[in-house]
Amino acid sequence: MEKLQQRVKEDGVVIDGGILKVDSFLNHQIDPELMYEVGETIYNKYKDEGITKVLTIEASGIAPAIMTALKFKVPCLFAKKSVPSTLTEEVYHTDIHSYTKNKTSHVVVSKRFLSENDRVVIIDDFLANGEAALGLYNLVQQAGATCVGVGIVVEKSFQSGKQRLLDAGLDVTSLCEIAALDNGKVTLVGEGEL
Amino acid sequence: MEKLQQRVKEDGVVIDGGILKVDSFLNHQIDPELMYEVGETIYNKYKDEGITKVLTIEASGIAPAIMTALKFKVPCLFAKKSVPSTLTEEVYHTDIHSYTKNKTSHVVVSKRFLSENDRVVIIDDFLANGEAALGLYNLVQQAGATCVGVGIVVEKSFQSGKQRLLDAGLDVTSLCEIAALDNGKVTLVGEGEL
Numbered sequence: 004m005e006k007l008q009q010r011v012k013e014d015g016v017v018i019d020g021g022i023l024k025v026d027s028f029l030n031h032q033i034d035p036e037l038m039y040e041v042g043e044t045i046y047n048k049y050k051d052e053g054i055t056k057v058l059t060i061e062a063s064g065i066a067p068a069i070m071t072a073l074k075f076k077v078p079c080l081f082a083k084k085s086v087p088s089t090l091t092e093e094v095y096h097t098d099i100h101s102y103t104k105n106k107t108s109h110v111v112v113s114k115r116f117l118s119e120n121d122r123v124v125i126i127d128d129f130l131a132n133g134e135a136a137l138g139l140y141n142l143v144q145q146a147g148a149t150c151v152g153v154g155i156v157v158e159k160s161f162q163s164g165k166q167r168l169l170d171a172g173l174d175v176t177s178l179c180e181i182a183a184l185d186n187g188k189v190t191l192v193g194e195g196e197l
Numbered sequence: 198m199e200k201l202q203q204r205v206k207e208d209g210v211v212i213d214g215g216i217l218k219v220d221s222f223l224n225h226q227i228d229p230e231l232m233y234e235v236g237e238t239i240y241n242k243y244k245d246e247g248i249t250k251v252l253t254i255e256a257s258g259i260a261p262a263i264m265t266a267l268k269f270k271v272p273c274l275f276a277k278k279s280v281p282s283t284l285t286e287e288v289y290h291t292d293i294h295s296y297t298k299n300k301t302s303h304v305v306v307s308k309r310f311l312s313e314n315d316r317v318v319i320i321d322d323f324l325a326n327g328e329a330a331l332g333l334y335n336l337v338q339q340a341g342a343t344c345v346g347v348g349i350v351v352e353k354s355f356q357s358g359k360q361r362l363l364d365a366g367l368d369v370t371s372l373c374e375i376a377a378l379d380n381g382k383v384t385l386v387g388e389g390e391l
Binding site: 018022024026027028031032033034035036038039061062065066069070072073076077078079080081083087088089090091103104112113115116 | 226263267275283306
């Protein structure tokens with residue numbers, strides 16, 4: 004997705020430890036038209052697959068996921084990192100570790116909203132080690148549902164996440180693939196090649 | 198907003214202590230088309246006001262806020278309940294207490310994304326005691342920005358939040374106003390009157 008790739012190159016900031024800061028358009032301040040185009044692109048990839056639900060995790064996954072769900076005209080379900088007082092029934096749950104935050108979250112979705120009849124697209128803002136996407140896939144499997152594909156806004160292709168998802172048999176659609184974050188510079192996959 | 202009001206009546210579940218559970222379409226599973234209509238309605242209310250930014254708080258505010266921002270073609274900024282490692286610069290911050298969760302969150306927005314030139318619409322999923330909306334208004338004031346209005350998906354009109362926002366001089370647009378949650382039943386404002 005060219006507009007997204009340009010935006011990552013222009014507005015992404017590389018900070019210490021190979022962390023990419025994209026908080027001007029993705030995970031603090033959000034560009035809604037860019038997110039709409041993200042949703043459209045994921046929709047075009049999986050539109051003939053009978054998708055019934057879009058699954059993500061709070062909070063930064065919600066914007067791209069709701070736009071994807073809008074295009075599919077299906078519900079968007081977001082996994083919660085804490086169990087709210089209003090969630091009084093049975094849940095599917097798993098643990099997801101964030102290396103960036105150095106924190107493990109116990110995430111849940113209500114059993115009411117995911118069933119064996121569901122055909123799910125998983126959406127997340129980042130793919131690095133694959134922890135979040137694999138955790139969401141675990142929830143899909145617990146429900147006996149089918150994961151048709153995983154849509155990622157920004158993939159750090161130099162980390163292990165993509166391969167781990169492929170090894171799990173998942174179809175992965177990444178809209179911006181980052182080859183390296185060296186010397187304060189974002190290099191995209193394929194960039195600079197002849 | 199009639200479709201929203203119907204949905205709250207039909208799918209809202211009243212649980213102990215006057216808590217309304219709307220997690221089938223608003224704050225766990227989300228109906229994207231309903232959220233789009235929420236955004237459209239808020240847009241129609243403030244479209245001539247020169248809005249430059251939509252402000253909300255993670256996580257349940259993001260879906261209605263991003264749809265509102267999509268209509269306005271302006272950025273959506275969400276206040277964070279924890280300070281991420283990528284947020285290395287100065288922030289505006291305040292404390293917001295949730296009575297439902299019985300928890301006080303320290304919320305922040307980066308100073309880069311809110312300035313005295315901004316004309317802001319604040320969006321949240323619920324208005325009860327007004328803590329979240331007033332906390333967001335506090336952030337807007339710290340930035341010297343202007344709060345043009347507050348858009349609320351579901352207002353509990355029997356609690357003090359609406360009056361507190363009006364007392365602060367804010368314009369409030371609530372799309373579904375709930376008069377009572379007694380005996381397990383949702384009663385809307387104006388419902389049953391001649």
